[in-house]
Amino acid sequence: MRTIDDFSLPLEYTTPLLEPLGNIVRDWAEREVIPFRREYDEDWKDHRLILPAMDKLLGVYGLQRFLWPEDLGGWGMGKSNYFYVAVYRLVEEMARADSGMCVAIGVVLWPIVYITVEPHVNRRLCEEFAPMFCQTDRAVFSCMAMTEPQGGSDIENVELLKGSTIQTTAVKDGDEWVINGHKLWPTNTGGVADLMAVICTTNPGSDDPGDIAVIFVPADRPGVTQGEAYEKAGMAADKNGDIWFENVRVPLWYRAHGPGDDAKYYGEIVASGNMGTIAMAAGVMLNIYEKLGEYTSSRIYRGKPLKENDAVAGALSDLAATIEAVRMIGYQAARMLDRPELYGDRWSPEVVAKIRAHRYFAVDRCLEVADTAMNLMEACGADRELDVEKHWRDLKMLQLWLGGKQLCQMEVARWFYACETL
Amino acid sequence: MNDLELFPYPKHRLQATDLDLAASLKGLVEKQIMDKRLELKEDYEQLLKPSLGKLMVEIGLQRMFWPEKLGGEEHNEPGAAYTVVAALEQVGRADIGLAFQAAHSLALQAALALEANYMEQQCAAISPLFCEGTQPLIVSFILPAFAEEEGVPEWRGKGLQVKARRSGDTWELNGAKVRPTCSGADADLFGVWCAVEGENEPAFILVPGDVPGLTRGEEFLKTGLAASRNADLGFASVKVPASACAWRGDEGLYRLLSWYYLGLAAAASGALLATYEIIKEWGDNRVIKGRGQIFKENPLTGALMGEIAKDIAVVRLLAYNLAEILAEPGAYGDAGSLAVFTSALIIVHQAYVAAENTIHHTMELMASAGYAKEWQLERYWRDVKTVQCYLGAYELAKHDFARWFYGTKTL
Numbered sequence: 001m002r003t004i005d006d007f008s009l010p011l012e013y014t015t016p017l018l019e020p021l022g023n024i025v026r027d028w029a030e031r032e033v034i035p036f037r038r039e040y041d042e043d044w045k046d047h048r049l050i051l052p053a054m055d056k057l058l059g060v061y062g063l064q065r066f067l068w069p070e071d072l073g074g075w076g077m078g079k080s081n082y083f084y085v086a087v088y089r090l091v092e093e094m095a096r097a098d099s100g101m102c103v104a105i106g107v108v109l110w111p112i113v114y115i116t117v118e119p120h121v122n123r124r125l126c127e128e129f130a131p132m133f134c135q136t137d138r139a140v141f142s143c144m145a146m147t148e149p150q151g152g153s154d155i156e157n158v159e160l161l162k163g164s165t166i167q168t169t170a171v172k173d174g175d176e177w178v179i180n181g182h183k184l185w186p187t188n189t190g191g192v193a194d195l196m197a198v199i200c201t202t203n204p205g206s207d208d209p210g211d212i213a214v215i216f217v218p219a220d221r222p223g224v225t226q227g228e229a230y231e232k233a234g235m236a237a238d239k240n241g242d243i244w245f246e247n248v249r250v251p252l253w254y255r256a257h258g259p260g261d262d263a264k265y266y267g268e269i270v271a272s273g274n275m276g277t278i279a280m281a282a283g284v285m286l287n288i289y290e291k292l293g294e295y296t297s298s299r300i301y302r303g304k305p306l307k308e309n310d311a312v313a314g315a316l317s318d319l320a321a322t323i324e325a326v327r328m329i330g331y332q333a334a335r336m337l338d339r340p341e342l343y344g345d346r347w348s349p350e351v352v353a354k355i356r357a358h359r360y361f362a363v364d365r366c367l368e369v370a371d372t373a374m375n376l377m378e379a380c381g382a383d384r385e386l387d388v389e390k391h392w393r394d395l396k397m398l399q400l401w402l403g404g405k406q407l408c409q410m411e412v413a414r415w416f417y418a419c420e421t422l
Numbered sequence: 423m424n425d426l427e428l429f430p431y432p433k434h435r436l437q438a439t440d441l442d443l444a445a446s447l448k449g450l451v452e453k454q455i456m457d458k459r460l461e462l463k464e465d466y467e468q469l470l471k472p473s474l475g476k477l478m479v480e481i482g483l484q485r486m487f488w489p490e491k492l493g494g495e496e497h498n499e500p501g502a503a504y505t506v507v508a509a510l511e512q513v514g515r516a517d518i519g520l521a522f523q524a525a526h527s528l529a530l531q532a533a534l535a536l537e538a539n540y541m542e543q544q545c546a547a548i549s550p551l552f553c554e555g556t557q558p559l560i561v562s563f564i565l566p567a568f569a570e571e572e573g574v575p576e577w578r579g580k581g582l583q584v585k586a587r588r589s590g591d592t593w594e595l596n597g598a599k600v601r602p603t604c605s606g607a608d609a610d611l612f613g614v615w616c617a618v619e620g621e622n623e624p625a626f627i628l629v630p631g632d633v634p635g636l637t638r639g640e641e642f643l644k645t646g647l648a649a650s651r652n653a654d655l656g657f658a659s660v661k662v663p664a665s666a667c668a669w670r671g672d673e674g675l676y677r678l679l680s681w682y683y684l685g686l687a688a689a690a691s692g693a694l695l696a697t698y699e700i701i702k703e704w705g706d707n708r709v710i711k712g713r714g715q716i717f718k719e720n721p722l723t724g725a726l727m728g729e730i731a732k733d734i735a736v737v738r739l740l741a742y743n744l745a746e747i748l749a750e751p752g753a754y755g756d757a758g759s760l761a762v763f764t765s766a767l768i769i770v771h772q773a774y775v776a777a778e779n780t781i782h783h784t785m786e787l788m789a790s791a792g793y794a795k796e797w798q799l800e801r802y803w804r805d806v807k808t809v810q811c812y813l814g815a816y817e818l819a820k821h822d823f824a825r826w827f828y829g830t831k832t833l
């Protein structure tokens with residue numbers, strides 16, 4: 001049988017860096033994650049097994065330094081024009097092992113994009129926060145706090161609602177912001193987060209995007225409370241809970257950029273989150289390919305290996321074809337983010353809508369073939385021991401976050417058909 | 423009107439006793455299971471096992487088909503198919519795993535005790551286990567599966583997991599790494615579809631759970647169906663009397679499976695009715711698009727909610743349609759015929775394909791809440807998928823459909 005390395009790569013725009021980076025992560029996954037992942041579901045609350053693996057990749061190997069400027073101890077990837085393609089590769093490798101862990105690690109970098117990636121580098125904030133990530137070999141966690149109890153999609157629906165539904169407020173008081181509000185669900189909460197990027201409004205109910213503020217809040221500030229993690233269907237390595245902000249004070253300059261720019265660059269957060277989601281889906285599918293390949297080679301149906309049955313082979317082909325296509329879509333999305341001179345600003349409605357289209361198309365296809373993959377294994381498909389069921393449970397979440405499928409559809413329709421009221 | 427009554431079903435076909443049973447089960451599962459879910463989650467010892475006892479023993483589902491003279495309810499006419507759906511729909515609404523277990527018991531009862539095919543000797547031997555105990559009698563089946571090596575005797579393309587040899591008055595059974603359909607860790611009685619040494623025709627042999635030589639592996643973790651604690655089994659020279667063989671040949675197995683699929687289709691319908699209740703509450707109360715738009719009033723999400731309701735309605739009708747097919751052998755043929763078996767297979771697969779899609783869509787609409795244990799939806803999603811896996815590969819079931827409808831010979 002072929003291996004996962006036989007799936008096509010867009011060779012004309014990969015970089016020499018990808019190979020060693022990918023190998024490091026694959027090696028980490030094989031040693032630190034895959035042998036233990038079957039017990040992650042029971043570890044969802046304590047992370048006794050989960051945290052050491054994250055410490056290794058983020059702290060010891062130093063992935064949490066990826067974006068920070070080199071002179072501040074980082075790897076300086078924020079100024080690379082291969083940044084997103086590299087992220088695609090890393091994410092795919094991580095998700096092949098565990099997409100819950102992958103999102104937890106990915107989100108360590110995600111909010112930092114706001115202040116470290118050219119052209120929107122906030123040097124002062126880099127100097128302020130880089131040491132916490134770069135001067136330790138323990139994992140340090142960030143979170144991107146957007147979702148609120150009344151709804152996450154509306155907050156992400158910036159183009160239509162322009163921040164008017166955000167209820168977490170930031171009020172200026174002297175040279176400080178005073179933050180009040182309630183977020184829930186962000187990745188790396190439930191007690192995990194060390195640094196939070198919080199989407200706030202400076203003028204509740206306003207539909208002026210200038211009133212959207214993204215403010216960095218160290219989790220140990222007085223008035224920040226993280227609730228317990230929620231128990232979920234999958235993705236045990238990602239803790240998600242409530243965060244309450246009660247008169248939390250941070251300096252005014254903890255705001256990412258300022259009126260207008262915070263809302264503008266939020267588009268890049270959405271686009272990159274969707275690109276990463278495609279990479280996760282591809283990574284999950286690659287491992288399903290491996291597991292299903294082993295299974296259908298070793299089980300006998302009508303006197304032959306299961307994979308030799310034409311109907312089963314048809315379904316196996318759908319799986320391989322989906323991976324081929326999803327990977328191409330994902331790399332293309334990454335490429336669009338890396339090459340604004342060709343594709344337009346990373347935060348533009350066009351790029352955001354197109355990558356949303358890529359994401360929901362890719363994830364929907366993956367869900368379909370994962371449903372079939374699990375079912376082809378009959379009763380064993382539901383066995384924890386064979387790993388496919390875990391990926392099936394995790395994969396579903398890739399469709400639900402970042403505003404869910406329907407918001408993707410609306411943003412895509414809005415851009416391609418110039419709809420005005422969606 | 424009770425919201426669940428919005429989904430049509432052939433009420434006129436149900437007897438007053440069926441409606442009473444459904445009503446009392448509804449009340450029971452709400453109190454015994456649904457109200458305790460948040461606290462007890464999927465706890466086997468505290469929630470699921472006692473609930474099974476209530477359903478099987480107190481309500482008496484495990485006595486339903488057996489004749490009165492043997493301590494049963496003697497509800498063993500074909501029309502009992504409606505009772506099965508009415509009952510298991512209510513159980514499935516609370517917990518698919520419990521309905522799954524009950525479906526095993528009811529299918530075995532039907533296969534042995536239906537009035538038209540009454541098996542006197544087997545009923546006399548087996549029914550006391552069901553009728554006299556104060557504990558639920560957990561039934562499991564051992565059906566063909568993909569073999570791990572070549573040369574294993576096959577039934578419809580899949581390997582028979584246990585081999586039986588008849589010597590004198592005993593059957594001796596052997597098999598390693600045997601995967602039962604449910605409750606391998608707990609089952610009291612296994613119905614085993616065995617290859618018979620030197621013969622082509624398999625035998626359905628009833629094996630008590632405590633017989634010497636039957637070993638149980640550790641309970642393994644799986645996607646859903648917490649009520650069925652499954653484990654692989656070993657049969658090492660397991661000996662049972664000759665009378666433990668309930669039947670030889672396909673007809674009996676088709677009958678068993680047709681009734682089994684009826685119970686499973688009812689469980690899917692019940693799970694979907696629960697899904698409806700969950701999404702209805704969400705659709706009535708969630709607000710999107712920031713302008714006070716009630717979720718169900720949004721054209722896109724409202725359409726998907728409509729699709730969800732449509733599929734729930736269809737699955738319910740399908741389950742009751744299978745009940746009609748089984749209840750009217752004069753019109754449709756005997757439950758042991760290939761025709762009825764194929765219809766049952768089609769309906770149960772369609773029910774689970776639809777159930778899976780429906781819950782997928784519901785989760786889409788509820789986003790993280792759908793994925794969180796607290797909101798209860800995700801449990802149905804995992805349970806439905808697990809039953810679907812245990813039903814067998816849909817891709818290959820399509821060959822069963824093709825064989826029947828097109829006379830295909832080599833698939």
Ligand SMILES: Cc1cc2nc3c(=O)[nH]c(=O)nc-3n(C[C@H](O)[C@H](O)[C@H](O)COP(=O)(O)OP(=O)(O)OC[C@H]3O[C@@H](n4cnc5c(N)ncnc54)[C@H](O)[C@@H]3O)c2cc1C
Pocket residue numbers: 107143144145146147148149150151152153154157184185186187232235238240397400401402403404405406407410422708710711720722723786787788789790791793
């Ligand atoms: C594992 C995990 C990780 C997460 N990570 C993060 C994170 O890092 N940061 C964070 O802030 N949140 C995070 N979330 C939350 C997640 O992003 C939100 O749940 C999601 O954005 C949807 O928001 P909601 O749950 O409030 O649902 P709602 O906003 O109420 O949306 C529910 C559904 O309504 C429909 N809908 C919404 N808007 C529209 C529209 N305009 N038109 C049509 N239909 C619409 C969609 O079907 C949608 O799925 C995470 C959640 C999980 C479980």
